[in-house]
Amino acid sequence: MASTIPGQMMHVPLLISSILRHAARHHGDTEIVSRRIEGDIHRYTYRDLQQRARQLAKALHALGVEPGERVGTLAWNGYRHLEIYYAVSGAGSVCHTINPRLFPEQIEYIANHADDRYVFFDLTFLPLVERLAPHCPQVRGWVAMTDRAHMPASEVSLLCYEELLDAQDSDYAWPEFDENTASSLCYTSGTTGNPKGVLYSHRSTVLHSYGAALPDSMALSARDCVLPVVPMFHVNAWGLPYAVPLTGAKLVFPGKDLDGKSLYELFETEGVTFSAGVPTVWLGLLDHVKKNGLRFNTLNRTVIGGSACAPAMIRSFEEEYGVQVIHAWGMSEMSPLGTLCKLRVKHANLPREAQRALLEKQGSAIYGVDLKIVGPDGQELPWDGESFGDLLVRGPWVIDTYFKGDKSPLVNGWFPTGDVATIDADGYVHITDRSKDVIKSGGEWISSIDVENVVMAHPAVHEAACIAISHPKWDERPLLVIVKKPGAQVTREEILKFYDGRVAKWWIPDDVVFVDEIPHTATGKMQKLKLREQFKDYVAPASA
Known part of the structure; x- marks a missing residue:
């Protein structure tokens, strides 16, 4: 068998910094718009982003952050968070986005497990930082992502983000290194046991960005205006902070206000074409x-x-x-x-x-x-x-x-x-x-998702969860837990009748329970484990 020969292409590593370099060079005047924690709307460009990310990379070096060390964030979607994404990874360190919606004990575990050296945070998370700081001895400094005029009083010694940048110029060359170098770290929600860390590489991130932008994927282009509603602390906002600059599209960040009114206003005023x-x-x-x-x-x-x-x-x-x-x-x-x-x-x-x-x-x-x-x-x-x-x-x-x-x-x-x-x-x-959620009834499987999807079409239903409850004959049977729309009136019998002709008869839930709220995880998923615990002893009328 003949031996293979190497190709004769340039050895240019796939690095996250190359995405920013491309955006600044070829889409330099494209806008990045952010609703800031301070309350106003901030605007600048990809060219500005690279300049400030370079300043931040130099600031991190001045703070003694070494390649491979983790830098944590507790932040909403905004331009400063994006600067951290590129500065930390571009310098060869690891950007660790922490989900602030997790329980404080989980966040403490995550920060210590990751061995974060510095943690950057938005002002809304100051109370959380003050609770965490005494329990995270490895963190050398907590950086408030604001300017001196908005710096809060705190018992924790805080660094000021804008002062760190102002102390540096943008004369910084992004280093080149192996594309398999770690770039960012995200932790799973931890619904069972402690959260687990997923360590991405520069290569995996750049390839994922290409995949995200494909026509049969998100179909991103420089003609788009993209508003990521999915938080940057949730799996890197599904890769949009990388895929959008890769294509040169306009970016709009909503900050902390994710209610319908606030989002709609940004969609309309900024001409948003795509969201997630x-x-x-x-x-x-x-x-x-x-x-x-x-x-x-x-x-x-x-x-x-x-x-x-x-x-x-x-x-x-x-x-x-x-x-x-x-x-x-x-x-x-x-x-x-x-x-x-x-x-x-x-x-x-x-x-x-x-x-x-x-x-x-x-x-x-x-x-x-x-x-x-x-x-x-x-x-x-x-x-x-x-x-x-x-x-x-x-x-x-x-x-x-x-x-x-x-x-x-x-x-x-x-x-x-x-x-x-x-x-x-x-x-x-x-x-x-x-x-773990599938319902096994009489040896046959019932899809809880399909049962939920049917009832979500009912005009009185705001949210629904289907879980398994014990049954003396069939082992498990479906129980439907429903949150009604405000002011809506509907009965158990009306809900069950709604399934007629829409699913197999044996898929129809044995009972319906109306609740004020369904518990969710920190990433917005329904916590069926909590519902199963809540209704573990529930006996449906048909089973009584």
């Missing part, structure tokens, strides 16, 4: 738009992920407001994008209902992700749209080992996602459940 976020955020936006008889004048598409998007929400966006919904699936361990749902040429002549059924799935894999489903014996199952099994993935931006982990989670080179899914002949994935 979890379903709970879009519930608030749609509610505001409907109540006030508003329209979207520029928004034409949005990616919805984080948890399954109800078909009723997809239809509302598309049929009432002309906004394309791109249903997506991924996870922290995947950087996070895995699949996005768009129709193909072969689907153009399908009846509208058939097209909708496809668009309600999580979609097909983008290049860079391979996937399969396996049965209990570990054998791969057919892509027939009916066989469902555990979903496994692999690719250049998929985790190999958790940060400081002593054992790889991989199974024969594949990462087990914890999701149960079907895959059809065209490769479209339909997540039927998390493996």
Whole structure:
């Protein structure tokens, strides 16, 4: 067999700093707009971003931050947070975005586990910082992301972000190093046990950015204006802080105000064409738009992920407001994008209902992700749209080992996602459940997500969760937990009747419970574990 020979291409590493260099050089006057914590609207350009990121990189060096050391953030989506993204990673250190919505004990664990040297924070998180500081002895300094005029009084010795930058010039050359060098660190939500760290590399991040921008992915371009609603502390805002500058699109950051009114105002005043976020955020936006008889004048598409998007929400966006919904699936361990749902040429002549059924799935894999489903014996199952099994993935931006982990989670080179899914002949994935949430009734599986999606179309339902409760004969049966829309009146019997003809009879829940609120994780997902604990002794009328 003949030996291979190397190609004769330049050895230019895939580094995060190259994304910023490209944006500043080729889209230098494109705007970055931020609603600041101080209350005003801030505007500057990609050229300004690179200049200030270079100043910050020099400031970090002056503080003694070494390559490979972790620098934490507790911050909303804004231009200063973006500067930290590029300055820290560009200098060879690791940008560690901390989710401030986690419990303080979890945040303390995460900061100590990551061994953060400095933590940058927005002013809204000062009380949290004051609680954390005594328990994080390895943190050398806490940096308030503001100017001297807005510096708060605190018992914690604080550094001022703008003063750090003002002390440096922008004469800084981004260093070159191995593209497999660690760039950023995110921790999982930690719904079971302590959160686990996912350590991304420059190479994985740049490749993921390319994948995110592809036409059958997020389809980003320099003609777009992008507002990431998904927080920058949630899996790097699904890669948008990298993918958007890579394409040269305008960026709009909402800061801390993610209510429907605040988001709508930014969408309209800044001409936003594209956004991304979890379903709970879009519930608030749609509610505001409907109540006030508003329209979207520029928004034409949005990616919805984080948890399954109800078909009723997809239809509302598309049929009432002309906004394309791109249903997506991924996870922290995947950087996070895995699949996005768009129709193909072969689907153009399908009846509208058939097209909708496809668009309600999580979609097909983008290049860079391979996937399969396996049965209990570990054998791969057919892509027939009916066989469902555990979903496994692999690719250049998929985790190999958790940060400081002593054992790889991989199974024969594949990462087990914890999701149960079907895959059809065209490769479209339909997540039927998390493996821990699936309901096994009489030996058959019921998809809690499908049960939820049906009832979300009911006009009185604001949010719904389907969980398993014990049954003496069938082992498990579905219980539906519902939050009603404000002022809505609906009965248990009306909800159950709504399922007639929409699902198999044995899928219809045994009972309905109305609650004021459904618990959510720090990333906006429903906490079904808490609901199962709350209703562990519940006995439905049919089972009594």
